[in-house]
Amino acid sequence: MLIFLQVAVLILILVYKYSLESTNITFYPALRNSQDSEMDYENKKYETLTKYRGQKTKYIVYDCTKARNTSCSGWSDRIAGIMTTFIISILAKRQFLINFDTPCLLQDYVVPAHYDWRYNSSILVNRTSSYHYLKGRHYKKIDKYMFGGSDFNTYFKHDVDFLLMNWDFINEFRKRPNIAYDIPWITKYHQVDIYKHVYNLLFKLSSLSVHALNRHYRTKRRRNKIACAHIRIGENPNMPEIGTRNRPVPSLKVLWDYFDSLNKNEYDLFIASDTDGVKTFAKERYPENMIDTPGKITHIDQPYKNDPVEGFLKQLLDFYILSECDILVIPPKSGFSMLAAFIRNKDDGIFCLKKEELVPCSRYTMTDILPEGKFGIKLMGKIGKQRSTS
Template identity: 55%
Template sequence: MELDTKKNSRFLPTIVVVTSLVLMTMLPAYITKSNEIVPIKEPCPRVYMTNTDNTSVENLLRQSIQTFGTIDKGQRYIVYDCSKAKEGVCGGWSDRMSGILSTLVISLLTKRRFLIKHDKPCLIEDYLIPADRFDWRFNKSILLNKTSSYQDLSARKSTNLRKYLSGSLDINTYFEHDVNFVRMNWDFTEEFRKRRNIEDEIPWVTKLKYADMYKQLFNFLFTPSPLFAKALNEVKSQRTRPKIACAHLRVGGNPTMPGDDRRKRLRVDLVWKHFKKLNKRIYDIFIATDAEHVKRMAKKRYPANIIDTPGKITHIDQPNRNDPGVGFLKQLLDFYTLMNCDVLITSESGFSIFAAYLRDTDSDLYCLRSEGIIPCTRYTINDIFPGHFLAPD
């Protein structure tokens, strides 16, 4: 982080050298709404160092999931469901990503094809499309001549499931239909790691830390759609300085989010003090928050440096009177902006923890606590914040 005054070593977090996995970079083709096949090229392909003790995530996924060619008539499915057609909460963005990761692992354990059905509040593929050559998009044609079931395993409804996830009972007897729609919003990695043969079934579950697991799988599954890439570029066009400093300030229940849980008071004053040390000639500033009054405070303090994403602040599972589609897009824009910040201050929220996981660096990553702003890394962030934000207690 560059300061107006002489650099102080207290503000330099420990650099952690991350040994990661290789994900294959390809030029996939995607079908647009007009049924045209359009090649999408990622402008800055991500390259990861090979972990010699592990096989790539992509190869491990391909061992258990059919990803090429025509669909086998005997194929069976595990479908992550966050659709308007079914009851049950999906949760916020990090809750949904936790559910997707857990559902994907279940598909590997049961040797079934993994798909995503997400249209609450809108189709996820309008904004995020399959990366590389793994197509996770749900198509109702797979239901022809097949049995199906829907299981809401969100929140505390998954107690009985844990015995199957940990290997105490045969998981295939729990998901016995041809097409199993599953709604869950928790990470069950710790349950998966209790399985007796998990190192043979899915080696990376035991070898990867949470941060690397989420980063590799997110980049394996998703890439911005042309529509979302355009929206991201419009946000980036506000930038006038070489770097950007960001904070995610999750307040909890407030007039902007009347139905949200109350939280202990957030020390936003500490963030303003931290940003005061920044060289304003070098840094733009971005604040993601669930409270309009916090956003107004930031704009008042940094009128020349602030950038923002369009739309009203909206919880994607509790839109209230706001347009849920606009709210969903705003939250995705906030998330991708946080992912790419040069300086990132996180609060006690899965949203910013998940964004920190996906950053390409640990440099200038900080955790906001009541006693102060603490330097942290992708690997220590879960230790600094008490409780589990991406997994159940």
């Protein structure tokens, strides 16, 4: 299945490049159905491209900028918002861009991989624009377009529409009428595989980030394997304004017992956390095996007194290290480590940390075992309940 999705993404790239050269707009036509012949596919592509020939280029822009003076939330919220905005751009037949400069310019740390998403204000010349704040429950402004199948362009009426979202709606998009024709891969592939391949379509580390990852991680590796965990406590003095955030705190004893059982000649160890105390304890317990990234723990949306740029790089390095781990332990409500699991190249080696136990899971089952989170099923159900009762 993964091979088919890789092929689908490659076709998406090639078709995008073809449409850019052949028309005055950028459009993402439907990918070929498996039963289509080569001729059927070419006819569909020609009909799609000629239908929109001559129209003025329009844009959908994911917008996380200092100029808006609003919260973009954390890394997983932003990537979920980028994914939703990307899908909306396909459905609206518009070019997709990212305008991201808080706490720093995104393309200084990750750059376009196969698709150039970088925003430039020059596109505003002689074009109309608008901004849509759709975070949290504000998404209900486009409820009928998101879930009911209405044309997004009856809501996004300007040449350049900026929007800020922070939810994943892949499972909701699957319910749209004609979605199997509009975006066939959204109906065929698992949520985690869609994230993995769209993420790799859009992003790769910049030379600055590659250098930092090599310097602070890869050159420090001493053993063949690495076991990692993400621990969220919510009581870091570096980030007092965040507080506990009603987050369930799992028992760490089961984690330390598991790390104790690993062969220390075989495994390096890594802990990503929002709390200095957890990392300090791990370094003292495993002084010869523990690897860390430089800088103070910082929430990228609420840096408090810390350097937000340093904090962003640290969080990005933590994220990529988690995505490379042979063993990855994920706590409840951790969109950050779930997202890292989504894009990793291994399906197994994942453990879900519940109250008093480590439960073996995989990229495909972790949202069932830990459902209450950014990408979980129960959370989406709660959103649906809020939508129907408010």
